[in-house]
Each structure stands twice: as structure tokens, then as C-alpha cells.
Amino acid sequence: MDKSLIGDPLSRVDGRLKVTGGAKYSGEWELPGLAYGVLVPATITNGSVVSMDVKAAERAPGVLAVITPFNTPGVPGFKPDASQPVRGLKLFNDKLIYFNGQPIALVVAESFEKATHAASLVKASYQQDVFETDFDKNRDKGVVPQGGKYKDYVRGEADAYKKAPVVIEQEYRQPSEMHNPMELHVTIAAWDGDDKVTVYTKSQGVIGTQRSIANAFGLKPENVQVNSRFVGGAFGSSLRTWPHEIASVMAAKLLKRPVKLTLTREQMFTLVGHRPLTIQKIGLGATSDGKLVGITHESISQTAVYEEFTEGSVNVSRFLYESPNANTRYKVIPLNVGVPAPMRGPGEATGSFALESALDELAFALKMDPIELRLKNYTERDPERNLPWSSKYLKECYTRGAERIGWENRPSKPGTLREGEWLAGYGIGCGAFGAFRGRALAKVRMMADGTVNIQSATSDIGPGTGTAMTLIASDLLGVPAGRITFELGNSSFPTAPTQGGSSTVSSVGSAVHDACMAFKQKMYALAGMPENSSDPIDYVAVLKQHNLPFFELTEESQSSQQAKNYSMYSFSAHFAKVHVHPLTGAVKVKRLIAVVDAGRIVSYKTASSQMIGGAVGGIGMALTEEAIFDHKYGRYVNGNFADYHVPVNADIQDIEAIFIDKPDPYINPIGTKGIGEISLIGVAAAIANAVFNATGKRVRELPITPDKLI
Amino acid sequence: MQNDLQNYENPRDESRRDFLKQSSLLSAIALTPGAIRRAAENKWDEKIADEMGKVPLSLEVNGVPYNLKIDPRVTLLDLLREQLHLTGSKKGCDRGQCGACTVHADGARINSCLSLAVTNDGKKITTIEGLSRGDELHPMQEAFIKHDGFQCGYCTSGQIMSAVALVKEGRTQCAEQISEFMSGNICRCGAYSNIVKAIQEVKNQQS
Amino acid sequence: MNPFIYTRPADTGAAIKSLSRGNQAFFLAGGTNLVDMMKMGVVVPEKIVDINRLPLRNIEAVQSGLRLGALATNSEVADHPDVLKNYPLLSLAINAGASPQLRNMATVGGNLLQRTRCPYFFDLTMPCNKRAPGSGCGALAGFNRMHALFGASDKCIAVNPSDMSVALAALDAVVHVRGAGGDREIKFEDFHRLPGDEPQLDNTLAKGELIMAVDLPPSAFTKHVHYLKVRDRSSYAFALISVAVALDLDKDNNIKDVRLAMGGVAHKPWRLRASEDFLKGRSATEDNFKQAAQIAMQGAKAYQYNQFKLKLAPNTILQALKTASGQV
Known part of the structure; x- marks a missing residue:
């Protein structure tokens, strides 16, 4: 068997486990004496809990505990500190209600059925205060977000677009969207005595979760073991440790039993973040031959009253195009909603919809x-x-995408191309997302038989982290992929950053790269060969010669000083061909070509899937997804999978990913820039622009549902 | 076996209901005060009531017969995941809105989250764990790996169970038909086009 | 879910008796709607009467046409050779609804009893006269994008979510029911009711009555049929508007007979009799179709968020008629 090379189309290394049902997700660990936790949501939108009647719930069969703000055992780390601004929701720590659906009780029982039933018996009386969930009604209450990152930005002259010969000034609206990973958010917590806890939880970063839980419960980090080996999607919803995770650890401590707390799909609409409703104003000014003279990009998005989150929408307008004048402005409106969170392509996905539509x-x-x-x-x-x-190969993206989709067939006059009974149109939308690299460690161990095990406390929420790492190791060590195992999702492994911002291969891949290189050098040294030799080496013989049962080393890896001299981004150009039905307003995305400059592609097969998957997310953003509030009650009216429409199989036709696949020379030793976000950024604009080309109707409010086109 | 189980109209049902309403068995039975206290501490009345609320259920899962007594509220999905520890079938919505829980009941694909376990009495259930033969994967499982028909893997069991049924149903005439009849299985990672390719490959192998 | 008594009666007599003995007793068939509502606390049964073993699953030719047993699954009906041959509209409508998994569970009888998907009905914290009579209608001044255009009342503006029922309304089906007092037949159009002052009542079944079968009368609509469902995604979503069309055309493309019904617009499947009357005897032209579509909209009333349906409905009727007549 030969080694694999970086860039090979290797099948997922955990594929077999996933197709046989053998992959264990966080809620699936069997622990003796496992009890089941169910949250009770508040039914008011602002105010406080005055009293609760939990007698019926406590008396219900199989109930072990009903934890409320009135009897909470407390969390040691929840010390009120007036000098600190409120950040994050501390469940049951006080009686305040900030949003509808905020948990007011946690019921733990012997079975899921019993806990669910008992939860329905909990009664509360409230002090109800006036609440605000209506973004439009509160639009004048926007404030500039805290922190230097979100200050007004001006290059040249502000609002210079207004003086240009050709001016576009428009507003674009994108509703709140939900991450909605397929796996329900779940945590199992099991204490060992009162100073050690093991947690199985849905996490994009086990080290971050370990730190949060250690802080909350006053434990040494090494006494908190966090496992998240398989994660059923997340898209940003598991970037942080959520209140319900802390609550399940608290309940397990109280009961001295393992507790599993699973959110319902409905609860996931309020408790694990969302892409916030955002309205963006774009002003573009250009000369009559199309040279931009000014870009103004203003964004106002919703946040929670108890914690601030800013959707970084406007950044893209500062750098994606040449313009002597550019200015951007952020505002947020605090509302009685659950706090938003970064969702796939955070900021740029939202921003590029506006900027690329305006363009x-x-x-x-x-x-x-x-x-x-x-x-x-x-x-x-x-x-x-x-x-x-x-590195930047966006021009190549334009050329290759245009060629592939048949851009020459795009009618210059909208609404003029018919294919059968359908109106047809083409559109382009571009995107960029910062290419990051964080500090990461990896441990490489080779056994006497030559098999290799690599560990790093990173995660895999779906992109195929283990597959990419295996390819890197196989290529560098010259060991066949089948003889390499890569382990992740365990806080006791060498430290790695949270899986987010498209940076895992750049960060952890570099650690694996460096560890493999160091390993190889050590082995060459043991073999008495020059360290930088490229001659083949018989590892097994070397280990045997030195009588070593195994050999291992851990290597730390991080960005170089030189990298700071460059601006690093992944770039994409998405091309869409759509059909729009003139009578029913139905939109079909007939073709979608995603052309990407993401540096070197490490794992071709999984990277293609990730690109296609991001495009599917973009189709959802463009056509189907919207979380809808009833502002009279402050509650979502479509908080479920039937009424919040993520795309289904029938929505998807022909999607293709094309990689420029040229290594970035500065970011990291592999030359990879990241694709997780860029796969979605620009897709919604490409589709909206194609819909305009097909119909002559410019839809500036997502999603583009049939009612907007008839 | 089925005959014994079919007529489960229990004449004691109504009285059992009353019993449950009284909620305490202890008041009806003469016991010494100490015994009462011990019984209460151990929640015996609750445990007895609990047992009486259970319903017999016999079914076959992946060829293995089970004779159980269960809380009638338990769905087939929760029975599989929480009691039989067959966690391959997934819970994504618990309301028949995503398809992650898809299993075969007497050969038909169903959403196990909306099926009360007791209604499956006498049925043969197949889950993802029962699809392969030992180490030999089902062709659909092989095709999913080959065409990368998944990413996070959470919807995958449901997708594969659905796909196997789809081929049997003969809904594989074209990509469009496959897509339509696979639309009861949501994949948030967006692996749909690869799933269609995997199904087409299996279909072509068989024809 | 609350605890309940589970029973599995041996025959229909025992089932009906068992139901009548419980105050909050429910027949359980496929469970796709009832189990969901139990989980959400929308219905809180004291007793579940599992009727799945009753011998009501046959699909058979009878003197009056084709008889669909109440427990035949949606899939069994949609795939049945007699349905495909003689009632293709029904097959199309069924396959436009839900998902293959749900259609393998859901039954004929259960589908007729499917309750609305109105979000206020499903959310215990919001008012809904259908769920909690007298509590008010949350949708009236709330989020009413999915709601009715026809036959609503100020008590309820919810719509019936069934696709199958739209086709059954068009095909003049007959519902056979059995109760403690004996058997009776209900014309399909009389089976579901408008909300009026009692929106909690979806249909005209008496308490304890069990649906035994649905009969389809002989039909000439074997060729020019179409079921068009417009929704927010391509599949697995409830209708914004759906239209069932069945045309009987002569060789000169004149309309000998026609059936039209709409879904997503009323508390019951909405039969378009006036449009049918207009089309009968006329030729199958786009112009006539357009007029029929306009006639269908007489008396339509929209709310804040479903204004678009006033245009989408006639457009969908027109498109469905064009497709059924082979003009696209």
C-alpha cells in the first residue's frame, strides 16, 4: 500500500462508523444510573419569575429533582460582580427573564418520558414587563456596539458615493436564521466525587468547554474531562459553552448521578444562537465607465438585551473592491431575544448578500x-x-466559473430568457473570508508495527478533520493512510483551537505537519541518516534497532512573524443559474458553480463536499430560511423543522465545486486558507442576482419565497 | 404469538386508571408504620404503579427478538436509543420533521419518533445496525462512503435506511425522482447531491 | 407526554365502545399527527385506543367504485394499481404531501382527521379557539401568512393541511363511518366543516364514530389531471396554495366535465364549483382557464400576511389547468 498525498480524494476515515450507526455522538454514551433532564421554558418575554409551583412536578413518577431559581444549588463561578457587564445567561441564578423560552426550571427524572411529563406540570407566576422583539419598531434605537472592532470606519471621505455620476443606494434585509444542525444540542455530565467531572457534549471546541466548566465550578481544568468525538453539525452553534451545558453539570453534581440534558428542536431556536436579523444600507458611487469612487456600508442587526453580539456584516466592503473612499458603520438593537451567535460565514455571508446585490x-x-x-x-x-x-486568485475564479456555467448565455436584458415555461437567469456573487491560523499542538506516536496514532484536541463538526489530518500525515511520513488513526474531540489531547472560522486545517493541520516533520527528523537521526534526507526510511526497522515499543512526540505550531506582513483571505465566486416560474413564483436553482481560491486543497473529496454543502446552506439563505416572530407574544411561530425551511433534497440540483488549488505561500507550511465559510458567502447574492436576471425583479429581502415574485 | 398480543383490551384498564389516580397504594393496605415509612422512602407505591402502567411488547429488532414491558409513551425511537442502546437511529426533531430516525418496520421506512413503540408489537424492525452483514457493508453503505454522501453523519443512518427502501420502492427512475422521494430526510450539511449519486450507483448495480 | 391507558381492541365494536368509555379517549392509527400533538401537549389523552390491528386496511373494488379502507396507508393508496389507473389525481395529491416515511405511516382515516398546522394551535402559550375554545385567535392579528382566504370566521382562520383531502373533495368521495348508533355515509364535502363559532370542531363526525372507509365513485378523470402545490420549498412543506384539477376533454378539446378543488385556502378542502360550472361545455383554452381562476376568487378575504394568496391562488389554478390539459 502506498502513502496518500495531500490533495488526494481519500474517502472519509470515519465513514464506516458513520454509515453503520457506530459513530457515538455526545448523547449516546451509556452511563450507569443515567438520569434525564428536561428544561422548562419561560412563557413571558421580559420580567421576572415571582413564584413557582413545582409540587406536581416533584410528585410525578420518577422525578429526581426540579431545579429552579428558588432552590438552585448554585454554580460557584456565578458570583455577581457589579463591575462586570452582564455577559451570558446564568441559568436559575436569578429570577429575571430576558426572552421568551428562557429556561426557568430543570426537571430531572428516571426516564425521558417522565422528565418531559413532569416538566409540563411546572407552574410559574411572573411579573411581566414591557418587551421589545420587533426590530422594525425599534429601528431608531440602534446603538454602536462596544469594542474597537465595531467602530465607524472611514477611508478617504465618508459617503463619497453620493457625489458620483452613477449612484446606487439600497437597503437589504436578511431575517434571523437558525443554525439548525441535525443533532439536538445535548450534554451528559457525570461527576467523580466533588472535584472531577466528565462531560460529553456537543462542542466545536473541547478545550474551550473544559475551561468554561472549570471556571463555573471552580475546578482545575485537568479535572474536567470533555468529550465530543462526533458532532452532528453545528455551523457555529457550538462555538461556546451554553447555559444548558452548565445546568446539566450542576444537576449531575446535585444528584450525584450522570444527567443527560437534551434540548428540543424548538428550544434550539432560542438557546443556542442564531444569525441575527440584519438590515444593511449600501451606497455605491461609480464613474460612468464603472470605476467605484465611494462605498458606504451600514449595518444594523439585532442582539440580546443581556449580551451583545454583532454580526460583522460591513467588513467585506472595506477590502473586496478598490475604492478611494469607503466608510462603514455598525449598529445593534438590543431586543428580548436569545443571544445570536456566529453562523457559517458570520458577517461576510450577510455582508456579501448586500454588497454583491448592490454591485x-x-x-x-x-x-x-x-x-x-x-x-x-x-x-x-x-x-x-x-x-x-x-495570495489572491479571484480573477481566475471569475474566468473559470463563467466558462463552466456558460456565462455567455446570460441575457443582458433581464426577463428575456425562457426555457420551456420557465424564466431563466444567471447571477454571480463573490465572497471573502479571513484566512486564520491559531496555535495548536499535535502528538504523533508510532508503534513498533509502524502504525501511527495522532492526537489533537480539535473537533470535527462534519468537514472531515480526521481525513484531512490523515492525508497530511500520510504524505509527510510516507505511511499509508490506512495505518494512521487521528483522534480528536477529547480535552486531554494536546491543545487545539475551537473549530471555527475555517481555520482547522490551517491551525491543526500545521501542527500535524510540524509534528510529522519533527518525527521524521528524529527517526532519521535515530537511523543515523541526515535529518533533511529524502531517502526512504524503514521506521519499523529503526524502532526495532533501538528496541523501542513506540516513539512519540508532541509539537506546537503557530503563525510566523512574516505572515503579519500580508493580508490573508480566501476568495470565492459563485455562479448561479435559476429558473423562475412566471405564475407560481417558484425558484429552482438549476446550477450552482462555486469557484474557490482557498489555497492548497488538502482533502479533495471532503473539501468538495464541504463546498457543495455550503452552497446548499446558501440556497437556504437565499430561498427558504427565515425565523419568524409574533411580536405580540414575543415568540417564534415557526420554531420547528416543518415550518423553518432548510433546503430538502428536491431543492438541490446541480452543484459543482471548482478549486483554484494554488498554495498560499505565507499562511502556513501547507498553504491552505480554509473553505468552511467561503462555501456559503456570496451564494445568496448569486441567486438573488440570477433571479433578477430571470425576471427583472430585484428582491432585497431574503428569503426569496414565491410570494415575492408573483 | 401475535394472537396472544393482539387482543390487548384489558378489562382492568379502567380500574388501573382509578388506581393510578389514587396514587398511593399504601392507604389501601394495612401495614405497620415502619413499613409504610420504608415503602415511602423507597417510593414503592410509585414503582408498583409504574409497573402496572407498563404494556407488554414483543418485537424483533435486527433479527433479535425482544419481550419487553414498557411505558406506552415510549416511542420506537426512544426504545431503540435509550433502552436497547441502538443509537444508530437519530433524534433530530422528535416530530417527524427531519427523517433522522428513519427505520424499517416490516420493510417499510417510517419515522420511528412518531411511532409509539407499543404499536409495533409483533413487527420486524430494521435499523442501521442491522443493515450490514457482519463486516460486509450493505451496498448502500459502501456507496455512501464512496460518494461522500454525508459530512457530520448525524442524518446518515436515516438517509441510508430511506435510500435502501427507496430502491426497493422503485423510485429511482431519474435524479429528480430520487430527490423528491428522499426529501423526507433533511441533511443540514448539504450532502444531497452526493446522496443522489450514491443511490444511483446502487440502483445501477442492481439493474 | 402525560401518562395514558393504552388499549388494543379486538374489533371495531370494542374500539367504539372503548372510545366512548373514556372522556379524553382517542383512536390511534398511524400516529403521525396524534403522537406529535401529544408530545406538544396539544391533546392530552387519558386513553389511547390503538386501532391499527382492525381489519380496515383493504383497498378493494366495490359496486360503488373503489373502497379505501380507513387504515390503508397513504403510500398503499397512492401506489395501488386501481388508484393509479382510475384515480391518478389522488395518487398525485398524496405524493405531494409530507414525506415517504410519513406516508407509510399515515392512514386514510387519519389523514381526514389531520388537524391544522396553524402555529397558534400548536403553541400552548398562545391563544387558539380551536385548541382552547374561547381563548381567542392568535392568527387573526398575528402571523397569518399560511391562513385562509375563504369561509373563515373571526374565531378561526386556520386551514386544513391535507393534500389527499383536496383530491378526495374533487373526486366526490364518500366517507363511511360507524358509531354506537350504527353505520352512516357522509359526502366528502360535508365531512369537513367551516370554523364558524365552533372552530374546535374540524368535521361532522359524532363523538365515538370511527371512519371505516372512503369510497371513490367511478371516475372518468383518468388522463387530464394535475395536482399543483406551491410551497416555500420544493418538497416536505405545507401548501401555500394547492390545486387539484381533473378534466374530461372530448376530442375537440372541449371540457365535458371538470373538477377543481383548492388546498391551503380554507378550514376544509375548497371545492371550486362555480369555476367548474363555468368551464363545463367550454373549450380548454387559456382564456377560459383564466376566467375560471378569477371566478374561483369570488368572496376571497385576505389578512395582513396572506394578501399574496389573492394572486397566487388564481395563478396556481391557471397553471394547474394548463398542465392538466397538456398546454405546457
């Missing part, structure tokens, strides 16, 4: 091809930071 409007006003307009304003340097790009 399409400008191209139409100029009677210019949208690609030509983008080329006209192409930047060879980052105009925001005034730094060279570490």
Missing part, C-alpha cells in the same frame, strides 16, 4: 456585465490594511 444593481444601471464591473474594481492589495494579499 449587480450598479452593473445593471451602467449596462455593464457584472464580471466586467468586478474586474474594473479588482484590488491587487488589501485597501483596508494597505498590505499585499498573501
Whole structure:
């Protein structure tokens, strides 16, 4: 068997476990004496709990505990500190209610059925205060978010677009969207004595979760063991440790029994974040031949009253196109909603919908091809930071995507192309997302038989982390992929960052790279060969020669100083072809071509799937997804999988991923820039622009449902 | 066996209901005060009531017969996951809105989260764990690996169970038909097009 | 879910008796709707009468047409050779609803009793006259995008969510029921009711009555049929508007007979009799279809968020008629 090479289309290394039902997700660990926790949500939207009647619940068969703000055993780390702004929700720590659905009790019972039933028996009386969930009604109450990151930005002159010969000024709206990973958020907590706890939880970062739980319960981090070996999707919803995770640890401590707390799908609409409702104003000014002279991008999005979250929508307008003048502004409106969270392509997905739609409007006003307009304003340097790009092949993305989708068939006049009874149209939407690299460690161990085990406390929420790492190790060590195992999702493994921001392969992959290189050098040294030799080496013989049952080393890896001299981004150009039915307003995305400059592609097969999957998420954003509030009651009216529409199989036709696949020379030793976010960023605009091309109707409010097109 | 179980109209049902309402067996039985206290501490009345509320259930899961007594509220999905420890079938919504819990009941694909376990008395259930033969994967499982028909893997068991049934149903004439008849299985990672390819491959192998 | 008594009666007589003995007793068939509502606390049964073993699953030709046993699953009906041959509209409508898994569970009788998907009905913390009579209608001044255009009342503006029932209404089906007092037949159009002052009542079944079968009368609509469902995603979603069309055309493309019914617009499947009357005897032209679609909208009343249906409904009728007549 030969070694694999970086870039090979290796099948997922955990594929067999996943297709046989053998992959154990966090809620599936069998622990003796496991009890079941169910949360009781508040039914008011603002105010406080005055009293609770839990007698019936406590008396219900099989109930072990009903934890409320009135009897909570407390969490040691929840010390009120007036000097600190309120951050995060501390369940049962006080009686305040900030949003409808906020848990007011945790019922633990011998079975899921009993806990669920008992939870329905909990009664509460409230002090109800006036609440605000209506974004539009409170639009004038926007405030500039805290923190330097979100200050107003001005390059050149503010609002310079207004003076240009050709002006586009429009507002774009994207509703609240839900991550909705398939797996319900779940935590199992089991204490060993009163100073050690083991937690199985849905987490994108076991080290972060370990730290949060250790802080909350005043434990040494090493006494908190966090496992999250398989994660059933997350898309950002498991980037942080949520209140219910702390609550389950608290309940397990109280009962001295393992407790499993699973959120319902409905509870996931309020308790684990969302992409916040955002309205963006874009002003574009251009010369009559299409040169941008000013970009203004303002964003106002919702946040929670108890914690601030800002959707970083406007950043993209500062650097994606050349313009001497650019200014951006953030505002947030605190409302009585659960706190938002980063969701796949956070900020840029939202921002690119607005910017790329506006650019399409400008191209139409100029009677210019949208690609030509983008080329006209192409930047060879980052105009925001005034730094060279570490690498940028966006032009190649335009060319290859246009060729692949048949851009020449795009009608220059909207609403003129018919295919059968359908109106047809083409659109482009581009995206960029920062290419990051964090500090990470990896341990490589080779056994006497030559098999290799690598460990790092990273996660795999679906992209195929283990597969990518196996490819890197196989290529560098020269060991066949089948003889390598990669383990993750365990806080006792060498430290790695949380899986987010498309940075896992860049961070952890580099650690694996460096560890493998160091390992190889050590083995060459043991073999008495020059360290930088490229001659083949017989590891098994070396180990045997030195009488070693195994050999291992741990390597730390992080970004170089040199990297700071460059601006690093992944770039994408998405091309969509849509059909729109003139009578029913139905939209079909017939083809979607995603062309990506994400540096070197490590795991071709899983990367393609990730790109296609991001495009599916983009189709959802463009056409189907919207979480809807009833502002009279402050509750979601479609908080479930039947009425919040994520795309189904029938929504998806032909999607193709094309990689430029050129290594970035500066970001990391592998040259990879990341694809998780870029796969979604720009897709919604590409579809909205294609819908305009098909119909002549410009839809500036997502999702583009049939009612908006008839 | 089925005949014994079919007529489960228990004449004691109504009286059992009354019994449950009284909630305390202890008041009806003469016991010494100490025994009463011990019984209460051990929640005996609750445990007895609990047992009486259970319903017999015989079914076959992946060829293994089970004779159980269960709380009639338990869904087939929760029976599989929490009591039989067959966690391959997943819970994604618990309301028949996602398909992650898809299993075969007497050969038909169903949402096990909306099926009370007791209504499956006498049935043969197949879950993802029962699809492969030892180490030999079912062709659909092989095809899912080959075409990368999943990412996080959480919907995968349901997708595969659904896909196996779909091929049997003959709904594989074209990609569009496959997509339509696989639309009861949501995949948030967006592996749909690869799932369709996997199904097409299995279909072509069989024809 | 609350604890309940579970019973599995041996025959229909015992089932009906068992139901009548419980105050909050429910027949359980496929469970796709009832079990969901039990989980949400929308219904709180004291007793569940499992009727799945009753011999009501046959689909058979009878003198009056085709008889669909109440416990035949949606899939069994949709795939039945006689249905495919003689009632293709029914097969199309069934396959437009839910998912294959749900259609393998859901039954004919259960589908007729499927309750509304109105969000206020499903949320115990919000008012709903259908769930809790007298509590008010949350949808009236709330989120009413999915709601009725026809036959609503100020007590309830919910719609019936069934696709199958839209086709059954178009096909003049007859519902056979059995109660403590004996057997009776209910014309399909009389089976479901409008909300009026008692929106808690979806249909005209008497307490304790069991649906035994649905009969389809002989039908000439074997060729020019279509079921068009417009929704927010391509599949596995409830209708914004759905239209069932069955045309009987002569060789000159004149309409000998026609059936039209709409879903997603009323508390019951909405038969479009006036449009049918207009089309009968006329030729199958786009212009006539357009007029029929306009006629269908007489008396329509929209609310804040479903105004679009006033346009989407006639558009969908037109498109469905065009498709059924082979004009697209």
C-alpha cells in the first residue's frame, strides 16, 4: 500500500462508523444510573419569575429533582460582580427573564418520558414587563456596539458615493436564521466525587468547554474531562459553552448521578444562537465607465438585551473592491431575544448578500456585465490594511466559473430568457473570508508495527478533520493512510483551537505537519541518516534497532512573524443559474458553480463536499430560511423543522465545486486558507442576482419565497 | 404469538386508571408504620404503579427478538436509543420533521419518533445496525462512503435506511425522482447531491 | 407526554365502545399527527385506543367504485394499481404531501382527521379557539401568512393541511363511518366543516364514530389531471396554495366535465364549483382557464400576511389547468 498525498480524494476515515450507526455522538454514551433532564421554558418575554409551583412536578413518577431559581444549588463561578457587564445567561441564578423560552426550571427524572411529563406540570407566576422583539419598531434605537472592532470606519471621505455620476443606494434585509444542525444540542455530565467531572457534549471546541466548566465550578481544568468525538453539525452553534451545558453539570453534581440534558428542536431556536436579523444600507458611487469612487456600508442587526453580539456584516466592503473612499458603520438593537451567535460565514455571508446585490444593481444601471464591473474594481492589495494579499486568485475564479456555467448565455436584458415555461437567469456573487491560523499542538506516536496514532484536541463538526489530518500525515511520513488513526474531540489531547472560522486545517493541520516533520527528523537521526534526507526510511526497522515499543512526540505550531506582513483571505465566486416560474413564483436553482481560491486543497473529496454543502446552506439563505416572530407574544411561530425551511433534497440540483488549488505561500507550511465559510458567502447574492436576471425583479429581502415574485 | 398480543383490551384498564389516580397504594393496605415509612422512602407505591402502567411488547429488532414491558409513551425511537442502546437511529426533531430516525418496520421506512413503540408489537424492525452483514457493508453503505454522501453523519443512518427502501420502492427512475422521494430526510450539511449519486450507483448495480 | 391507558381492541365494536368509555379517549392509527400533538401537549389523552390491528386496511373494488379502507396507508393508496389507473389525481395529491416515511405511516382515516398546522394551535402559550375554545385567535392579528382566504370566521382562520383531502373533495368521495348508533355515509364535502363559532370542531363526525372507509365513485378523470402545490420549498412543506384539477376533454378539446378543488385556502378542502360550472361545455383554452381562476376568487378575504394568496391562488389554478390539459 502506498502513502496518500495531500490533495488526494481519500474517502472519509470515519465513514464506516458513520454509515453503520457506530459513530457515538455526545448523547449516546451509556452511563450507569443515567438520569434525564428536561428544561422548562419561560412563557413571558421580559420580567421576572415571582413564584413557582413545582409540587406536581416533584410528585410525578420518577422525578429526581426540579431545579429552579428558588432552590438552585448554585454554580460557584456565578458570583455577581457589579463591575462586570452582564455577559451570558446564568441559568436559575436569578429570577429575571430576558426572552421568551428562557429556561426557568430543570426537571430531572428516571426516564425521558417522565422528565418531559413532569416538566409540563411546572407552574410559574411572573411579573411581566414591557418587551421589545420587533426590530422594525425599534429601528431608531440602534446603538454602536462596544469594542474597537465595531467602530465607524472611514477611508478617504465618508459617503463619497453620493457625489458620483452613477449612484446606487439600497437597503437589504436578511431575517434571523437558525443554525439548525441535525443533532439536538445535548450534554451528559457525570461527576467523580466533588472535584472531577466528565462531560460529553456537543462542542466545536473541547478545550474551550473544559475551561468554561472549570471556571463555573471552580475546578482545575485537568479535572474536567470533555468529550465530543462526533458532532452532528453545528455551523457555529457550538462555538461556546451554553447555559444548558452548565445546568446539566450542576444537576449531575446535585444528584450525584450522570444527567443527560437534551434540548428540543424548538428550544434550539432560542438557546443556542442564531444569525441575527440584519438590515444593511449600501451606497455605491461609480464613474460612468464603472470605476467605484465611494462605498458606504451600514449595518444594523439585532442582539440580546443581556449580551451583545454583532454580526460583522460591513467588513467585506472595506477590502473586496478598490475604492478611494469607503466608510462603514455598525449598529445593534438590543431586543428580548436569545443571544445570536456566529453562523457559517458570520458577517461576510450577510455582508456579501448586500454588497454583491448592490454591485449587480450598479452593473445593471451602467449596462455593464457584472464580471466586467468586478474586474474594473479588482484590488491587487488589501485597501483596508494597505498590505499585499498573501495570495489572491479571484480573477481566475471569475474566468473559470463563467466558462463552466456558460456565462455567455446570460441575457443582458433581464426577463428575456425562457426555457420551456420557465424564466431563466444567471447571477454571480463573490465572497471573502479571513484566512486564520491559531496555535495548536499535535502528538504523533508510532508503534513498533509502524502504525501511527495522532492526537489533537480539535473537533470535527462534519468537514472531515480526521481525513484531512490523515492525508497530511500520510504524505509527510510516507505511511499509508490506512495505518494512521487521528483522534480528536477529547480535552486531554494536546491543545487545539475551537473549530471555527475555517481555520482547522490551517491551525491543526500545521501542527500535524510540524509534528510529522519533527518525527521524521528524529527517526532519521535515530537511523543515523541526515535529518533533511529524502531517502526512504524503514521506521519499523529503526524502532526495532533501538528496541523501542513506540516513539512519540508532541509539537506546537503557530503563525510566523512574516505572515503579519500580508493580508490573508480566501476568495470565492459563485455562479448561479435559476429558473423562475412566471405564475407560481417558484425558484429552482438549476446550477450552482462555486469557484474557490482557498489555497492548497488538502482533502479533495471532503473539501468538495464541504463546498457543495455550503452552497446548499446558501440556497437556504437565499430561498427558504427565515425565523419568524409574533411580536405580540414575543415568540417564534415557526420554531420547528416543518415550518423553518432548510433546503430538502428536491431543492438541490446541480452543484459543482471548482478549486483554484494554488498554495498560499505565507499562511502556513501547507498553504491552505480554509473553505468552511467561503462555501456559503456570496451564494445568496448569486441567486438573488440570477433571479433578477430571470425576471427583472430585484428582491432585497431574503428569503426569496414565491410570494415575492408573483 | 401475535394472537396472544393482539387482543390487548384489558378489562382492568379502567380500574388501573382509578388506581393510578389514587396514587398511593399504601392507604389501601394495612401495614405497620415502619413499613409504610420504608415503602415511602423507597417510593414503592410509585414503582408498583409504574409497573402496572407498563404494556407488554414483543418485537424483533435486527433479527433479535425482544419481550419487553414498557411505558406506552415510549416511542420506537426512544426504545431503540435509550433502552436497547441502538443509537444508530437519530433524534433530530422528535416530530417527524427531519427523517433522522428513519427505520424499517416490516420493510417499510417510517419515522420511528412518531411511532409509539407499543404499536409495533409483533413487527420486524430494521435499523442501521442491522443493515450490514457482519463486516460486509450493505451496498448502500459502501456507496455512501464512496460518494461522500454525508459530512457530520448525524442524518446518515436515516438517509441510508430511506435510500435502501427507496430502491426497493422503485423510485429511482431519474435524479429528480430520487430527490423528491428522499426529501423526507433533511441533511443540514448539504450532502444531497452526493446522496443522489450514491443511490444511483446502487440502483445501477442492481439493474 | 402525560401518562395514558393504552388499549388494543379486538374489533371495531370494542374500539367504539372503548372510545366512548373514556372522556379524553382517542383512536390511534398511524400516529403521525396524534403522537406529535401529544408530545406538544396539544391533546392530552387519558386513553389511547390503538386501532391499527382492525381489519380496515383493504383497498378493494366495490359496486360503488373503489373502497379505501380507513387504515390503508397513504403510500398503499397512492401506489395501488386501481388508484393509479382510475384515480391518478389522488395518487398525485398524496405524493405531494409530507414525506415517504410519513406516508407509510399515515392512514386514510387519519389523514381526514389531520388537524391544522396553524402555529397558534400548536403553541400552548398562545391563544387558539380551536385548541382552547374561547381563548381567542392568535392568527387573526398575528402571523397569518399560511391562513385562509375563504369561509373563515373571526374565531378561526386556520386551514386544513391535507393534500389527499383536496383530491378526495374533487373526486366526490364518500366517507363511511360507524358509531354506537350504527353505520352512516357522509359526502366528502360535508365531512369537513367551516370554523364558524365552533372552530374546535374540524368535521361532522359524532363523538365515538370511527371512519371505516372512503369510497371513490367511478371516475372518468383518468388522463387530464394535475395536482399543483406551491410551497416555500420544493418538497416536505405545507401548501401555500394547492390545486387539484381533473378534466374530461372530448376530442375537440372541449371540457365535458371538470373538477377543481383548492388546498391551503380554507378550514376544509375548497371545492371550486362555480369555476367548474363555468368551464363545463367550454373549450380548454387559456382564456377560459383564466376566467375560471378569477371566478374561483369570488368572496376571497385576505389578512395582513396572506394578501399574496389573492394572486397566487388564481395563478396556481391557471397553471394547474394548463398542465392538466397538456398546454405546457
